[in-house]
Amino acid sequence: MCGIIGLVGRRGYHVNQLLYDGLTVLQHRGQDAAGIMTENNKKFHLRKSNGLVKDVFYKKHMTNLLGSSGIGHVRYPTAGSSSVAEAQPFYVNYPFGISLAHNGNLTNADEVHKLLTNVHRRHVNTTSDSELLLNLLAMELHSRTLNLDINGEIHVDVKTIFSSVHELNNQITGGYACVSLISGFGLLAFRDPNGIRPLVFGSREIDGEKEWIVASESVAIHALGFDVERDVLPGEAIFITSDGKIFTKICADETNHSPCIFEHVYFSRPDSIIDGISVYQARLNQGQRLAERILEEFPEHDIDCVIPVPDSGRYAALQLANTLDVEYREGFVKNRYIGRTFIMPGQAMRMKSVRRKLNAIPHEFNGKNVLLVDDSIVRGTTSEQIVEMAREVGANKVYFASAAPPVRYQNVYGIDMPAVKEFIANGKNIDEICQTIGADKLFYQTLEDLIEVTSIKGQQSWDTSCFNGKYVTGDVTDEYLISLELARNDDAKINNDKPGVTIELHNDE
C-alpha cells in the first residue's frame, strides 16, 4: 500500500512544505520510501529515497523543491523490489514531461509491459507497475497531441487529457489511485473504475485565490488546513490547471464501486473518512458486532477484561468491551520508535520484533481471564506471541478476537499479502488456528457481518478478496496468483531488498 498527495497552490508560493507535511500524515500507508516532485516554471524538481519522510528530506532537498504545484508519495512495496530506483514519483520526459505517483497494483502488468516494450518501444527501467502506468499514460497523451502544435506552441487541452485517461483505463486492470504532474499544464488525478484504492480532493481559498489538494486520505486534507470537496469517483479523472481551474470527468466505459474493505479494518487512519464512511465508526461497529456474536456463542462467558493489541486493535476493542459490558484495559505498551513488523521480510525477524515492539503490563493479566482484540490476523505472528506474553505474565485464560475474518487469499490490489502459505489460516479451520496461536478460544468476525457493519452509507459492493478470494476486476487467474506469490513471498523479498549486495557478501564483512 502507498500514500499519495498532489497540490496546486497559488502562483508564486511554494508547496514543498505542504507536500512534506501531508506525507508525514500519510506515513502509516508506507514506510519504505518517500518522494516529492515539484514543478517550477516548467522545471521539475525531485527528491526520493528509501526511508521515512523525516529521514528522506533534508533542508537542502526542501529548498530545491521549488514550485507552486507538486506531488508526493510514501511507498510500501507491493510489486517490484524496494530498491530506491522504484521509489516514486516516476518521471518521463516525453511528451511534455510527466511525473506520476501511484497507490495500488496493476493485475495486467505483464501484458502492459509487453505492449510498451514490443509495440511502442518504450524503455521501462524498473519492475514497478507504476512506471508502466506512467509510460502508458505518456503514450496515450503523445498519440493524441501529435497534431496539436499551433504556431509551434505545444498545447494540450482538458478533453485530450480525459480521453487519454479513458483509453488508459481500457488498457489497465487492478487497483490504482494516481496523481500526475503534466509539465506546463497542471495536476491530473484519477481513480480506477472500481474505486478500490481511496482518493479524495479538497480546496481552500486564500486572498480570493483557490488552492487544491488531492490525497489518499481525508486526514491529510484536514491536517493541511484544506476543506474536503469530495472523494474522486470510481473511474473519474480530475484535472487542475496550474492556475487553479478544476475539471472533472468519468473516464471509464463502466464503473462498479467496490472499495477495499481492508482500508476500514486496518489500513486507513481512523480519523479519515473514505467514500463517506468514517473509518473510526466502521471500526467501532466491527467491535460491537463481534461482541454480539461472542455473547451468542459464549453466553456464560467469564471474560474479566478486554485488552487491545495496540494500536490498530484499539477501536474495535473499545466498542467490543462496551457491548460485552466488561472492562477495557490497556495491557500492552507499544514502543513507538520501532518499525512495523509485518513488512519485515522473514518470519524470524518478525517474531523478534513483536517482542521488541509490544510489552505486557503484568498487573493487567495476573490471574485474569483476558480477551485480546486485534483488527486482523494475517500471518499470526502478533497473535501467537502476544498470547504467549499474556500467559507469561500470569493470565489465567487467554481468549483472542479478530475484528476481521480469517485472511486466506492473496491481495492483488496493493496490500502486501502475496503468499497464501504464509497466512496462519491457510488450510486450517478456526479451532486449528486457535490451537496454533495457543489461545483458549478464538473469535473471528464473519465476512457477512464485516460487510454489513462497514456499509454505513449503504455501500453495495466491496473488494473483500483477501477474505473470500473473489477479485472484483474479474481478470485474476491462478497463473497470475502463482507468479505474484513467487515474486513477493518472504524469500523473494529478502533477495530483492538487498539490491546489488548478495547476502553472502554481506555476511563476510
Ligand code: 5GP
Ligand atoms: P500478523 O501478526 O497476524 O501477521 O498480522 C496482524 C497484525 O498486523 C495486526 O496487528 C494488524 O494490525 C497488522 N496488519 C494487518 N495487515 C497489515 C498490513 O497489510 N500491513 C502491516 N504493516 N500490518 C498489517
Ligand code: MG
Ligand atoms: Mg496491529
